[in-house]
Amino acid sequence: MSALFDAIFKGLLPAAKTAVQEALDAGQSPQEIINDNMVPAMEAIGKEFAEGRVFVPNLLLSARAMKGALEILKPLMQAENTTTAGTVVIGTVKGDLHDIGKNLVASMLEGRGFKVINLGADVSKERFIEAARDNDADIICLSALLTTTMGYMKEIVDAVRESGIKVRIMVGGAPLNAEFARSIGADGYSSNANDAVDLAKSLVA
Amino acid sequence: MKEVEFTIAPEELSRQSVWFAMGYRGSTPEQRICDMAEEVIDALLPAAVVKYMYRLVPASKISPTAITLGGTVFNPGGIIGSYLDGMTDACIFIGTAGREFDAKLKEINSEGDIVTDFIADSIGTVLAELAVDRLERDLRPGLNLSMPYSPGYCGWDIREQQSFFPLFPPEPCGVTLTASSLMQPEKSVSGFFAMGEKLIRQPYHCEICKNSKCYKRRKG
Numbered sequence: 001m002s003a004l005f006d007a008i009f010k011g012l013l014p015a016a017k018t019a020v021q022e023a024l025d026a027g028q029s030p031q032e033i034i035n036d037n038m039v040p041a042m043e044a045i046g047k048e049f050a051e052g053r054v055f056v057p058n059l060l061l062s063a064r065a066m067k068g069a070l071e072i073l074k075p076l077m078q079a080e081n082t083t084t085a086g087t088v089v090i091g092t093v094k095g096d097l098h099d100i101g102k103n104l105v106a107s108m109l110e111g112r113g114f115k116v117i118n119l120g121a122d123v124s125k126e127r128f129i130e131a132a133r134d135n136d137a138d139i140i141c142l143s144a145l146l147t148t149t150m151g152y153m154k155e156i157v158d159a160v161r162e163s164g165i166k167v168r169i170m171v172g173g174a175p176l177n178a179e180f181a182r183s184i185g186a187d188g189y190s191s192n193a194n195d196a197v198d199l200a201k202s203l204v205a
Numbered sequence: 206m207k208e209v210e211f212t213i214a215p216e217e218l219s220r221q222s223v224w225f226a227m228g229y230r231g232s233t234p235e236q237r238i239c240d241m242a243e244e245v246i247d248a249l250l251p252a253a254v255v256k257y258m259y260r261l262v263p264a265s266k267i268s269p270t271a272i273t274l275g276g277t278v279f280n281p282g283g284i285i286g287s288y289l290d291g292m293t294d295a296c297i298f299i300g301t302a303g304r305e306f307d308a309k310l311k312e313i314n315s316e317g318d319i320v321t322d323f324i325a326d327s328i329g330t331v332l333a334e335l336a337v338d339r340l341e342r343d344l345r346p347g348l349n350l351s352m353p354y355s356p357g358y359c360g361w362d363i364r365e366q367q368s369f370f371p372l373f374p375p376e377p378c379g380v381t382l383t384a385s386s387l388m389q390p391e392k393s394v395s396g397f398f399a400m401g402e403k404l405i406r407q408p409y410h411c412e413i414c415k416n417s418k419c420y421k422r423r424k425g
Contacts, residue, residue: 056228057238060320095385100326103319147363148385 004033004069008041008111011061013068020069030073031083034113042066042111046194056104059193063107070110084115086204089131089167090141091119093156095149098173102143104193105172109141112197125152125159132160132167138204141196142186144173154184161185168203172196208378210256211339215246218331226327245313245324252309256378257300257336261346264295264399274397275372282360284410288351291403296344297369298353299377299395300336302329307390329392337394348400352409355396356386359409369395 004019006012023033045062048054088109092102099121106118117135119127132140140160144150150173157169170188171181181189187203190196223242224233233239262275266289271280274295306329313325337353344350357363366386370377380393388395 055234057234057320057323060323061238064318064320095383095387097387097391099314100323103322107319146385146387147357148387 002037004037005041005044008038008062008065008069009045011045011058011065013061013065016065016069017072020072024072024076030077033073034070038066038069038111039113042108046108046112046197049192049194059108060104063104063111066111067107085113085201086138087115087117087135088139088141088200089117089119089128089135089137090143091123091128092121092143092145093149093152094122094124095152096144096146097121098143098145101145101173101193102141105141105143105196108193108197109200112201114197114200125156128156129160129163129165133163133165137167139168139170139200141200142169142171144171144176147175150175150180153186157185170196170199170203206258206260206374208256208258209339209343210254210378212254213250213332213335215243215250218246218250218328218335222331222334223324223328226330227324241320242324242328245321246328249306249309249313249325249328253306253332254303255301255306255332255336255339256303257298257340258373258377259296259298259340260372261294261296261400262372264292264397266290266292274369277368277372279365279368280362281354281356281365282362284360285354288354288407289399289404291349291401291405292351292399293402293404294346294348294400296340296346296350296398296400297372298337298340298397299370299373299380300333300340300393301378301380301388301390302332302336302392304379304390306332306392310392333392333394337396341398344398346400348402349404349406351399351404351406353396353398355394366395 004023007015007019020033042062045059049059090102090106092099106116110116117131119131128140142153142156144153153171160167160169168187171186172190176189178189188199190199264272264274266272270283270286271278272289274297310325310329314322356366356369363386366382370382381389
């Protein structure tokens with residue numbers, strides 16, 4: 001187990017930054033560092049969470065450490081034309097201001113190698129479509145925590161399909177379930193941040 | 206109609222309630238997470254002026270799923286309805302962690318640290334619930350009192366907030382309602398305690414609810 005894997009798995013931000021710099025100094029490429037250490041660490045903590053051995057704050061600490069390490073690598077990645085797992089546009093739908101869960105999903109997706117465009121909360125269908133088009137997104141992630149706003153998800157799905165852009169749509173949020181996701185024509189539903197990443201991976205595979 | 210406000214010192218805040226809101230059920234987070242939470246509590250609590258407003262109104266159960274509160278008909282559904290046999294009165298309430306707290310929460314959110322943001326959000330949930338706890342402690346109805354029930358929970362359609370809020374003066378405790386029935390400030394709570402001489406207070410039976418993601422969910 002590398003120091004970087006360990007730092008991200010344990011959610012130690014300063015240690016993760018130090019370890020990623022040391023890996024660069026040792027001649028590893030950003031892509032190697034991400035693929036060989038960082039993504040496996042996030043997968044490992046995600047597995048721990050899925051099996052009930054750690055809690056949401058542990059996931060968040062790991063995601064924060066991952067993000068801090070990625071900040072160091074990002075300028076180098078742009079120069080190196082590094083590949084990502086895919087591009088995701090994510091947001092909480094119009095009328096809804098809850099964003100804690102959505103931000104957790106965004107962080108976990110970044111941690112597993114996705115490029116994430118986080119549009120925030122109270123996002124209209126037009127903004128989702130514009131962002132997906134501008135960023136050549138692979139996936140749009142929709143979040144809602146209210147029964148009164150989850151209905152707007154169907155409007156977004158319909159608008160995206162009508163726009164003609166080729167993008168998969170996944171949905172999540174406390175009042176939703178897989179049946180609802182199917183009924184509005186979404187490509188997938190996940191009940192937590194960890195599963196959301198696995199779903200995103202499967203949608204771009 | 207009565208309005209109450211209070212502040213709470215960091216040492217008065219139940220840490221078990223904070224851990225519960227953070228997802229720990231009967232356990233304590235590891236020390237570094239506790240330490241982070243203590244920092245957030247110290248930063249947030251001076252900004253919090255918790256408020257609640259309540260009214261005692263006539264109430265009745267008119268069908269297995271429907272009730273009246275202060276003359277207005279609501280449909281909280283069968284889960285809540287099953288707890289309301291014998292209801293003759295109700296204490297309807299709105300509580301909030303307050304606008305000042307909400308502003309502080311947004312400030313923390315804008316700093317982009319997702320761990321701190323999550324802890325702060327959990328503390329806000331506890332403060333809003335604390336308003337309900339204080340109200341319950343203050344109530345001396347002379348009648349049996351139910352658990353509190355809120356639009357948006359236990360199968361009660363959140364859109365009924367639109368009928369619930371008019372039972373209070375405009376912007377009770379500074380709380381407003383969006384078109385999507387979301388309360389602002391975000392850390393606010395609304396609902397009612399059923400009261401009645403023959404009413405039997407029953408614990409929440411989360412095992413019969415379909416919302417497995419409810420933050421209030423008990424094990425079972």
